[in-house]
Each structure stands twice: as C-alpha cells, then as structure tokens.
Amino acid sequence: MIYLATVVILAFLPIFVKSPYTYHILILTFVYITATSSLRTLAISGQVSMGHAAFMSIGAYTSAVLARYVGWSPWLTMPLGALATMLVAVLVGFPFSRVRTIYFSMVSLFFGIGILSINSIFGKYTGHINGMIGIPPLFIGSRIPYYFFFLALMVVCLIVLWRFETCRIGVCLKAIDQSREVAASIGISETKFRVLAMGVSCFVVGLVGAGYAHYNMVISYSSFNLSASINMLVYMLIGGIVSFAGPIIGTAVLFMIPEIFRQLKEYTPFLFAGILILVVFVMPQGVVGLFDQIRSLVNKKE
Amino acid sequence: MEIIVEIIINAILLSSMYVLAASGFALVLSIMGVLNFAHGAIYMVGGYACYQLAIEYGLNPWLSLFLAAGIMALFGLFLERFCFRPFYGDFFSSVIISIALIFILQTSINLTVGVHVRSLPAFVSGMFKVGGVSVSMERLFTAVIGVSLLFALTLFIRKSKTGQQMLAVAQNSEGAALQGIRIHRVAAIAMALGCALAAVAGSLMGAVFDLNTFMGDLILVKAIQVVILSGIGSIGGVLIGGLIIGTLDSVLPLYTTPAITQTIGLTIIIVLLLIRPQGLFGREMD
Amino acid sequence: MKRNSLFKLRGGVSLVVALMFFLCMEPHATAKPKTLRIGFLTGLTGFASDSERVHLQGAELARDWVNEKGGVTIKGEKYLVELVPEDHKCTADGAVAGATKLVYDQKVKYIAGTIMPFIIAAVTTVTEPAHVIRSVAYNCGTPQEFSAKTPYTFLSQNGTIGAIISGLKFLKKARPEVKTIAVFIPDDGSIPYLEPQVRKWAKNNGMEVKGDIVGWPLNTVDFTPFALKAIKINADAVAMANGWPAMIGGVLKALRENGYHKPVIGLHYSQAKDVMEVAGKEASDNYFIHGINTNTPQKTDIVKWILDRGQTKYGHQRVAFFIEGFDSVFVLAQAIEKAQSLDTDDVKNAWEKMDDINTAYGLAHMEGQETYGLRHAVVGPRAIEGLEKGAVKSFGWMRDIKVP
Numbered sequence: 001m002i003y004l005a006t007v008v009i010l011a012f013l014p015i016f017v018k019s020p021y022t023y024h025i026l027i028l029t030f031v032y033i034t035a036t037s038s039l040r041t042l043a044i045s046g047q048v049s050m051g052h053a054a055f056m057s058i059g060a061y062t063s064a065v066l067a068r069y070v071g072w073s074p075w076l077t078m079p080l081g082a083l084a085t086m087l088v089a090v091l092v093g094f095p096f097s098r099v100r101t102i103y104f105s106m107v108s109l110f111f112g113i114g115i116l117s118i119n120s121i122f123g124k125y126t127g128h129i130n131g132m133i134g135i136p137p138l139f140i141g142s143r144i145p146y147y148f149f150f151l152a153l154m155v156v157c158l159i160v161l162w163r164f165e166t167c168r169i170g171v172c173l174k175a176i177d178q179s180r181e182v183a184a185s186i187g188i189s190e191t192k193f194r195v196l197a198m199g200v201s202c203f204v205v206g207l208v209g210a211g212y213a214h215y216n217m218v219i220s221y222s223s224f225n226l227s228a229s230i231n232m233l234v235y236m237l238i239g240g241i242v243s244f245a246g247p248i249i250g251t252a253v254l255f256m257i258p259e260i261f262r263q264l265k266e267y268t269p270f271l272f273a274g275i276l277i278l279v280v281f282v283m284p285q286g287v288v289g290l291f292d293q294i295r296s297l298v299n300k301k302e
Numbered sequence: 303m304e305i306i307v308e309i310i311i312n313a314i315l316l317s318s319m320y321v322l323a324a325s326g327f328a329l330v331l332s333i334m335g336v337l338n339f340a341h342g343a344i345y346m347v348g349g350y351a352c353y354q355l356a357i358e359y360g361l362n363p364w365l366s367l368f369l370a371a372g373i374m375a376l377f378g379l380f381l382e383r384f385c386f387r388p389f390y391g392d393f394f395s396s397v398i399i400s401i402a403l404i405f406i407l408q409t410s411i412n413l414t415v416g417v418h419v420r421s422l423p424a425f426v427s428g429m430f431k432v433g434g435v436s437v438s439m440e441r442l443f444t445a446v447i448g449v450s451l452l453f454a455l456t457l458f459i460r461k462s463k464t465g466q467q468m469l470a471v472a473q474n475s476e477g478a479a480l481q482g483i484r485i486h487r488v489a490a491i492a493m494a495l496g497c498a499l500a501a502v503a504g505s506l507m508g509a510v511f512d513l514n515t516f517m518g519d520l521i522l523v524k525a526i527q528v529v530i531l532s533g534i535g536s537i538g539g540v541l542i543g544g545l546i547i548g549t550l551d552s553v554l555p556l557y558t559t560p561a562i563t564q565t566i567g568l569t570i571i572i573v574l575l576l577i578r579p580q581g582l583f584g585r586e587m588d
Numbered sequence: 589m590k591r592n593s594l595f596k597l598r599g600g601v602s603l604v605v606a607l608m609f610f611l612c613m614e615p616h617a618t619a620k621p622k623t624l625r626i627g628f629l630t631g632l633t634g635f636a637s638d639s640e641r642v643h644l645q646g647a648e649l650a651r652d653w654v655n656e657k658g659g660v661t662i663k664g665e666k667y668l669v670e671l672v673p674e675d676h677k678c679t680a681d682g683a684v685a686g687a688t689k690l691v692y693d694q695k696v697k698y699i700a701g702t703i704m705p706f707i708i709a710a711v712t713t714v715t716e717p718a719h720v721i722r723s724v725a726y727n728c729g730t731p732q733e734f735s736a737k738t739p740y741t742f743l744s745q746n747g748t749i750g751a752i753i754s755g756l757k758f759l760k761k762a763r764p765e766v767k768t769i770a771v772f773i774p775d776d777g778s779i780p781y782l783e784p785q786v787r788k789w790a791k792n793n794g795m796e797v798k799g800d801i802v803g804w805p806l807n808t809v810d811f812t813p814f815a816l817k818a819i820k821i822n823a824d825a826v827a828m829a830n831g832w833p834a835m836i837g838g839v840l841k842a843l844r845e846n847g848y849h850k851p852v853i854g855l856h857y858s859q860a861k862d863v864m865e866v867a868g869k870e871a872s873d874n875y876f877i878h879g880i881n882t883n884t885p886q887k888t889d890i891v892k893w894i895l896d897r898g899q900t901k902y903g904h905q906r907v908a909f910f911i912e913g914f915d916s917v918f919v920l921a922q923a924i925e926k927a928q929s930l931d932t933d934d935v936k937n938a939w940e941k942m943d944d945i946n947t948a949y950g951l952a953h954m955e956g957q958e959t960y961g962l963r964h965a966v967v968g969p970r971a972i973e974g975l976e977k978g979a980v981k982s983f984g985w986m987r988d989i990k991v992p
Contacts, residue, residue, distance in 0.1 A: 020692040024685060048394075095576045102393075103579035106530045107572055113523065114568035120561035120775075128777025129806060131680060131706030133713075133732045217713045218732075220706035222679035226523070230339075234401060237394050259685065265675055266413060266632040266641070269405040276402040280395050281388070305816065308846065312812045319810075409633070416638035418904055419833045419862035427870065429845070438845045511809065512834040512866040516635045520809050555813035556820075560775045560805035 010151055014144055023143040025259050030154040031212050032255055036235045036247035038204040041161050043241055044174055045197040047097065047104045051112020052205060052232050057224035058115065059085040059206025060213040064135045065125050067214070074138050078210040085206025089198045097194035112229045116221050131220030138214045146215050153211060157204045162244060164200050169193060238279045240286025249287045307435050309553060315437070315445045317548025319507060322448030323521050324528040324540050325455060326499030332535045333468045333492035336386055336396045340403035341500055341525055342518025347407055348374045348501025349508035349517070350415065353422050363425050367505045371498040378497030382490040390489070404518075412515040422509035444506040449541070451499060456538045468492060472535060473585070531571055533584020542582060546570075624660050624667040624924065626651075626917060627674060627696035629686050629711060634678025636704070639832060639909055643701055643725055644673055645902050646913025649894055654918065660925045669921060672696055680710040687714040697932050698924070700744070700916040701725050705778065708733040708741075716740055721932045721939075723920040725912045727965075728830055730781050736961030740936055742923070743956070743965040744916040744947075746989060748782060748829055748856065750967055751878055752789050754986040755855040758876065758972050759825060760793040762983065763851050768798040770823040772814065772839055774830050775803030782829055785959075786855075798823040808835070815842035829855040836877070837866025844871035854878065857908040860973045860980045869978035876974040876983065880907045884971050884982045890914075890948040911948045919945055919952075919966050940964065950987075958992040967991045 010026075017023070039052045063081030067074045096107055119126050126132055139145040213219045222228075231254075239250020254275060258268050283290045327341045338344075348370050355366035385403065389395040426443050429436040459465035470478040471488045479485055503521075511517070524547065532543030550570070554563040575581070628647045631640030651669045654660065659668040672694050676683040683702070690696050691714055699715060700723040702708050708724055709732035715722050721740050727733050727747030734741055746754070759766060771786050773779050779801055787797045799821035804814045818826055826848070828839055836854055840863060843852060854863070854877035861881060864872040880891060882905070887895075891907065898910050922945055924930065927938035940963055942954050952968025959965070967990065972983040 021685075021689045024688045028681065028685070099576065099579040102534075103575065106526075107575050107579075109526065110530075110568050110572050110575070114565060114572065117561050117564035117568060121559075121565065123561065123777050124780065127732065128775070129706065130728070130730050130777035131709045131732055133709045216680070216684060216710070218680060218684075218706075218710045220680045220710070222706060223681050227679075230401065234398060237398055241394075262675065262686075262689065265673065266637070267409070268675070269409040269633055273402040273405040273409075276398050280398050280402075284392075284395070305820065308816060309813075312810075312816070316810050316812070412633075412638055417642055417902075417906070419859070419865055419906070421834075421837070421866045421868075424868060427868070436845075436847065441845075511838060514834050515638050519635065520807050523807075524809065551810065552813050555804075556817050560803055560808075564805065 007151070007155060011148075014147070020143050023147050025256060027143065027146055027150045027215060029252060029255050030150040031208050031215075032232070032235065033248050033251045034154045034157045034208040035205045036232050036239075036251045037158055037161050037244075038201040038208075039232050039236050040241060040244070040247045041164060041201040041204075042197055043236065044165065045194050046101050047108075047194060047197065048101060048233070049112075049229075050105050050109040050233060051115070051226075051229050052108070053224045053226075053228035054112040054115035055085050055089060055202045056205045056209035056212070056228075057119065057219075057221075058088055059209035060219050060224070061119060061126050061132070062206075063210035064132055064213040064219060067136045068132075068134055069125060074136050074210075074214045078207060078214065081210035081213075082203050082207035085209070086199050086203040089202030089206075090195055093195040093198035094191065097191050097198065109226070109229075113226055116225060119221075127220070129221050131218055133218045135213050135217045135219065137217055138211075150211065150215070153208065157208065158248075161200070161204060164197075165244065169196060234276065238276065238286055240283075240288030242285055243288045246286050246288045253287060307433075309556065311435060311437055313549040313552040314545075315441045316552045317545040318445030318448040319441075319503075319510070320524055320528050320548045320551075321452055321540055321544035322444065322499070322506065323503045324525040324532075324544060325448075325452050325537070326496035326503070327522075327525040328529045328532065328537055328540045329455065329492055329499070330496040331529060332537060333472050334382075334386065334489045335391075335393065335472075337393070337400070338496070339397060339400040339522065340407065341400075341496070342520075342522030343404045343407040344374060344377070344497050344518070345500040345504035345507075345521050346513075346515065346518035347377075347411060347504070348497075349422065349504030349513050350411055350420075351501065352505035352508065353420055353513060356422065363423065367425070367502060370505055371501045374501035375494040375498040378494040379490050381497070382486075382493035386493065387486055387489070390486075408515055408518070416515040420508075420513040421511075422505060422513060424509050425506065438510075440510050444510055447502070447506060451502065452538070452541060455495070455499075459537060464488070464491060527567075527571060531574065531581055533581025535585040536581065536583035539581070539583030622665060622667050623670040624921070624930070625670050625672055625694070625696050625698075626920060627672045627690035627694065627699040628701045628913075628917070629674050629676050629683065629690065629699055630701045630913070631678040631707075632673070632675035634676070634682065636678045636832070640678070640703070642902075642904075642906050642909035643703070643913035643916075645898070646894075646910035646915075647671055647673075647700060647917045648913075649897055649901075649910060650914040650917035650921070652897070653890065653893065653914075654921050660921050662925065662928050662930065669917070671917070676702065676707055676711075678704075678707070680706055683707045683710040684714055687711040691715060691718050691720050697721065697930070698723065698920055698935075700920055701913065703912065704728075705730045705733050705776075712738050712741060719932050721920070721923075721935055723916045723923075725916040728778050728782075729785060730778050734960055734962070734964070739962065740932065741964065742919075742939060743960070744919045745857075745912060746967050746970060746991070747965065748778075749785050749959055750965075750989060750991050751855040751857065751970075752782070752785050752829060753991060754970055754972075754989045755827065755853050755876075755878065756786075756789045756793050756795065757989075758983070758986055759827070759851065759853050760795060762876065763825065766795055766824040766851060768796050768823040769825050769827050770799060770802060770818045770821040771797055772802045772804060772818065772826065772828040772831075774835075775805050778830065779803050786827070786829065804835075804839075806835075808838075811835075811838045811842035812846065815839065815846050815848070818843065819846055819848050823850075825851040825853065827853050827855050831856065833858050833862040834866050837863045840875060841867040841871045844873070849874060851876070857912070857970070859906055859908055860975050862906070864975050864978070864980065867975075872975035872978050874974075874976070876972055878908075878970045878986075879973045880971045881973055881980050881982060883980070884973065886985060887971075888948065888950050894948060915947045915949075915966070919947060922946060955991045965991055 059081040062084040063077040066077040235250040240246035352370035528543040532539035674686040676686045703726035857878045923939035927935040956965030957963040969987040
C-alpha cells in the first residue's frame, strides 16, 4: 500500500518540482535502488556479492558499445546488455555458486575487479579508464522522459524481484540459505537455484546499468569499480537485509543525504561515516529495523 | 641473463613487502574473524604518524617507526573495544564499521596534511651490490623486516601462551571461552598487533614509495588478495600468498600490457579459490 | 489496527523526509547584484582530492587577484568574481551531479576547473547542451575531453600535448646527444591518442621514440617492472607524459635504482621539489620537468604573487597546481571582459577570436585548431626546472610554444 502511495507521489512530482538537478538525483536513486535490490535477491540465497557493480558494468558497456559502434537503437541494445549480463552471470554462476557464503563474497570481490581489467583489453572501444563518450541517448532534451522511464523500470524490476522472492523459487532459496541439509533432503538442487538467482539478479542489474549508460551518455570505471560495489553492499546492509524494503530505504538514505548536504563540501565523508556508525549502533537490523523497533514500542504501550 | 636475476630479486622484494602489508590483515581476519577494510587506512595513518615524529619532531627514524607502531597499537586497542567488540560475531556490521573508519581516517588526514607531497626519508640508504646486480638497501631492509616480522608472528602464535589462546579462539571461540580464555582480551591483542604491523608497513613502504592519503586503498586490495589466497586462518601461509601475488605483479608487466597482467592475476586467484575455497593453507569454515 | 498505525507511521515519516528533501533541493540561486558567478568543479573528496583541492585554492587566488584589481568591467559596470565551488568526488557520477547542480541549481553560466579525462567528458554532457562555457584546467589529449564537438569548452592550459611539444624541444636543446627516447604513458586509454603526438614531435626535433610505449596502470604500487621494461629498450633518454607527483617520483626512483642514469624528462607540469621528495636525493639527477621554483629567473608578477600569497594563505607553494586552478579562472575572466557581455555565446565568439591572452605564466595565445579541431587552447610560455645531483635547478623558460 505504501509502495503504491510512493509511486503515485513520484509520478505526479513533475507538476511541482522543476529543478533538473532534483530529477538527476532521483533518477540515479532509482537506478541504485534497483541495483541494490537485485543485490539483495542474491544475498537472500546466501550469496553476498562484493562485485555487483561489475555486472552493472557488463550491461552498461555492452549496450553502449553496440549502440555506438554497431549503430543499433538503445531500445534494442539495453535488453541485449541485460541478456549479456545474465549470460555471464550464469556462466560464472555455476562455479561460483558451489562455494559457501564468505568464499562467494571473496570470489565475487575479485571478479568485480577482474571484469574491469578484461574491459581494458577492449580499451579501444570501451575507452578504458578515461571513459566512453558519445553513447546514444534514449531521449533528447529534458530529463522528464528519463525520469518516467527509470521510475517505470524501477517499479517493474522491483515487482519482478519481489515475485521471484515470494514465489516457490524464492522460498526455496531462503530455505537453502537456512539449512542446506534440510533443503537437500527435500530435493532442492542448491546449485540450480543459486544460479537462477544469479541470472535474475544480474539480468536486472545489467538492464538498469544499460539504462544508466544511455542516460549519462558517458560511462567510466569510476561508476563500476570496487568502491561502487561496496557502496551497494553498504546501502543494502544499512537499509536492512531482512526486508524487501531494506535496500530501497538504505539506498534512498545513503545516496540522497550526501547529495542534499552537498554544502558540506569536503566534510561530506564524515556525514556518510556518521550515518553508517549511527545505524550500526542504534539500528541493528538496519533502517527498516527502526520501524519495527518503533512498532514494538507502540505495541508495548497498547 | 642479468635482467633475469634482477627480475627474480625484484619479485622477492616486492613479495616481501606485500607480506609485510598483509600480515596485520591476516592476523585480524584469522583471530577476530573481521574483514578489516580499514587496514589500508591504518597503514596510511601509521606512515603519516611516523613522518610527523621523524620530520616535524626530528626524532630518529627508527625510534619514530617504533613509536608510530606503538601509537597505532593503542589505536587498535581503542578500535577493538569500542568499534568491533560490540559487534562480535556480526560479520557485516564489522565490515560497515571498518568502512566508516576508512572515511573518517582518510578525510581527517586529507584535510590536515593531505595537500603536501610527502615521502618518508629512507631508513637506510645506498645500494647493495652483489654479483653485478645492485639492489636498493631500502627495499632490501623492508623486505627482510617484513619476512622477519611474519616469522616472529608465527613463532609468537605457536609458542607463547597468548598465541596459543589466539589459535584456540580462532578455531573455536565458544570452546575457548569455556576453557576460561578471555576472548575479548585475545581479540584486543590481535587488533593491536595488527594495527602495529600495518603502521610498520606504512612507514617502511612510505619511505620506499611515497605517502599519500589514498595509498591505503591500493594496499588494501593487495592485502585482501594475499590473505584470501593464503587462506583465512593461516598466518604463515601469507608468505606463499605474498610470493605468488608479488611475483605476478613484478614479472607479468614486463611481458604484457597492464590490462592483461591484471586479468591473468585475478583469473588465477579466482580459479584457485573455486578449486580450493579456503585458500592454500586456510582451514575449513562453516 | 496495529498494521494500520505502522503504515501511517511509515507513511508519515517518508512524507516528512520527502518534503525535507524537496525543500532543500529546489533551486535557491541567489544572484547578488554585480557579481560574476563562476562555478568551480573539483575533487574535494575522492582518490585524487589531495591534489585537486590545490586547484580550488588556485582558483581562489585568481578570484582574489582579479577582484583586488577591480574585478571584471563589462559595459562600464564592475563585476566582482564569486566562486561557486562544487565537489565531483573524483567519480563520473559525482561530476555529472556536481555539474548539474551548478548549471541548473546554482544557475552558473561558466564553469572552471577539472582535469581528468573521464571527469571532463562526464561534465561536457551537462554543459554543452546548456551552452555553459567551460574553462578546463588541464587536458590529456583525448577526444573525450575536448574536440570540435565541444564548442563551449576551452582549454586554459598547455596541457599534455603542449608539454610534449615544449618538453621534447627543450630536451634536444639541453641534451643534443639524445637520439632515441623511451616513453612512459599511463595506461588509462590515452596511449592511442598521445603516442602519435609523441612520435611526431620527437621526429620534429630530430629524435625518435624507440620501442613500444611503456604503459603503466594508475594503480601501480611498484614501478620497478616498468622501469626494467624501459631500461631494456635502451634509449638515450626517457620521457614521461601525465601522472601525479608521487608516480612521477616513483618512476624516476625506479629508473635510477636499476642503473639508468641517462636524462629523464617529465612532459607535464609539477614541482621538481615534490618529485625529489618522492624519488630521494640519490635518484634526483639529470631530470627535467616543467615547473617553477622560487629561484626561477624572470618570474612574472603573477607568479611571484602566487608564491607569496599561496604560502601565507595556504601554507604551501605547489605552484604548478595553484596555476592550473588559477589560470582556468583567470583566462575565463579575461574572455568575459573581452566579450563585454555575460551571454555565453558572446563570450564563446569573443574568446575564439582572441589572439593574445594573459596567464600566470605570461602572455599566451589562442591556438590548437589542427590538434584539437578548435582554436580553443590557451598556449603560453613555461619554465623548465630540474634536478641535478640532489638539488633543484632552474633551466629558464620555453617561450614561443606553438600548438598547431
């Protein structure tokens, strides 16, 4: 219910808000909410990836290169970018999914760094660290069409991820995470479901990465490096990994607050660190947990 | 012929420096189970602390090194008590705290002294000539100290009482607690040692290379590579992990482009981890 | 019942946060009368921020210099320069956000600053469609930064290509015996664009680039393998294009430690003193770089003033970086005054047609039609300094530098 209200408010925002800067921040927030939520889809199956931004980069660069050098329309190359990401995810998913949580995190960390090195081998097309320019945009001119595009994309992807999580497959994944032995005894093939989670999660993040490339019209490593992956992880953890709304709230808080307080200039990292420390000490289940804590306080009074 | 000898020597020297940088990280990860992302930042602060003492206060370089290590060890005690102890057992909360720590340390140093280009003066200078090949004394010393400290650490863990307690906590913390070992005291010592090692690494390598506010970022990635490759739970194994990564980093750039160098290096690590997730010498974790 | 109150609570909090957000975000540009607002985009946080913040200090010095001399006069009215700094966090995302804020929120029409190719490219996507003039503080020679497709972007520095031209000419003059050069360039995507330039200008000066370009990644910890690679090439000299002082010093140190004692020249701008700090006194010999120190002869008044004011106000004298920030604002102010208009199209047209323009280093000219596709590059004289037996030495000035 609350989701519907938020979406409605967001959809009617253009009537009140005129600043392109606000739209820019909101668009990026939508992008990262989608990406972080897909990270959670992986996480609930016991695979906490520290290299998720790398998959976003696969979608972004594939779509950008196809659109710019081959000349296809971005509307075609974006899904292709997502498919490419999913393909890579499934390919590496098979070996990666066999290793347990902490080891998966380590392997994904190195994969995240490694993907950019592979990207550099094609530096002639991808522009290497200096970045790739001239990416064909989705819409010409104002940001408003982009705003609605990303709003719609985020909503659709979130619905997909939600359904994946609540349907039979998602429930099975959670079961695997809880106890491998029990899950195996029921006949759930652990690897198969984990790879499936990789596929869905990475398709979404690849798609949103491709969209991002065509919005920004320039992409570079700084958006997809280890820092970016760790940021996504932090957004998810701060928001609260237990609930679906966790990544959404976490991203919104950690991404938007430093932007709102840009006037802090060089002291901004202190603000960011402060939020992290506050949440970790005061809200053990993340920001989402805060609501639950308030609820139990309210309940006690009743 | 001569260049091969140079390459081998350089590989060994660089590997030893990686070992020095990674030892503290390995210790904290193995004993406390904490992936301390702030290790690189602590390395950096240790280097700057040594610079402050040696240059601004004019103390003897070796004394400054010792003091810097001491200061960071105290800082480590503070960290363990207030930042990591409240989250004992909660892996991801510790990760978040360490990330917050990076921002705080880096920004503080950046805003105070970051603007100046700095390097620590060499602790020992000159070149050491052997058989037609000359090696920088500075690097040689750093390498020797790095490997010696690792050996000292492994000896400490195997022979001393505290070291044995650390092993016990690392293997089974509940069992260790039941035996009367005070886990938090052990963790505090591990953290203090880890930070001291990071400070020594930062100071020595700050003289060989340079000091800058973000030098910890590069070192952190190397340390993670070395430690994960060697295996969580293994301290002595860091020597081998360091040797592998150091050799790759010194030899490959000579023969191929940087992009391929990094790709090969990371592919090797990933494949090794997939075959043997606990690393070369790590213990199985549940 | 309980769920309802929970939802209401969540909804209420979210709405309050959202409201706060939008109230803070709506544009609140305050245009004081008779100020010329120039945006300055630089890395206040992020991996290069220790050097980038010096650019902002340089820009502040430029503002002080211009304002202390009465500001910018347009059609008889005096305008004082006001800097509007923004942080690009050394990431492309941050650059786009910072530029968007400057252009749409703060409503500035001119942005100075920024140096790294991917940052400049990212900002261009925001400023070009909005016809915002950019006075870029450096240029690494890649088309992302600056080309015929970016008509509102101007280069306020000689940049890497300028350094290649002046540096190689100087090398031939100072070390006539050099016939072959090995070249270091960071492997960040600029090699395909810089390699032809280095080869061309070496040839122009009777030298030859030997072997392949030695490319090194920006996250290098140890430069020894790259130094060994260069030594294997066995050239009469080594040249380095691009890189921050720590890396420059690292390369020099590695070369010298491994037995290479021939001339090394930096085809970029920094402080020889800083390079020596990193490389160590023993390696500091037979080395040249574009830079200024307190002993450089024929310093311009502006440089003297910057050295002085920089020391008192900021406590250091990283002149090369000060000037990168300084000139990006200074030349922009002159162009605006020349145009006698605040309209960006007027300024663009006036700037393109200017011949002479003043910079901190001295009188410069607008050039670069052939190299960049636009006559938008400010090219001026540069001082050369170097390291000789562990001491900083000045080698005079390169004047008449021309970037075709």
